[in-house]
Amino acid sequence: MNTSILDFSVAEPPSAMSALFAATPRPPYYAAIFTSLRSPVDQGYGEMADRMAQLASLQAGYLGAESSRDAQGFGITVSYWESEQAIHEWKHNAEHQIAQEKGHTTWYQHFELRIAKVERAYGKTR
Numbered sequence: 001m002n003t004s005i006l007d008f009s010v011a012e013p014p015s016a017m018s019a020l021f022a023a024t025p026r027p028p029y030y031a032a033i034f035t036s037l038r039s040p041v042d043q044g045y046g047e048m049a050d051r052m053a054q055l056a057s058l059q060a061g062y063l064g065a066e067s068s069r070d071a072q073g074f075g076i077t078v079s080y081w082e083s084e085q086a087i088h089e090w091k092h093n094a095e096h097q098i099a100q101e102k103g104h105t106t107w108y109q110h111f112e113l114r115i116a117k118v119e120r121a122y123g124k125t126r
Helices: 045-058 084-091 094-107
Strands: 029-038 062-069 074-081 108-118
Touching: 029 084, 045 062, 045 094, 074 084, 084 094, 094 108
Parallel strands: none
Antiparallel strands: 029 074, 029 108, 062 074
């Protein structure tokens, strides 16, 4: 058995990677891909981002997320969901809507949100 190739749809990533990679089920599932460019204004951004990550993890249908931001403020967060309905319900969560409004008016110079259905998933760890 070749253990150097892991199918992340069946097994969790190794523990050193588990903080970086979401452990998702076998497809199909959905991804909400949020790309953004931060503004120089902070005004509680870090605290709200932490709260949204915590709140999303409690939302029905949430599977996990992966996120990164560079030194220039460009970031990508991919959250994984069981269904489009779960994404819709998260978008309309009251506390999340407050964060969205603050993002629109203060925290982001530009952002894009794309929703995609994941049909295949595979990975490798060495």
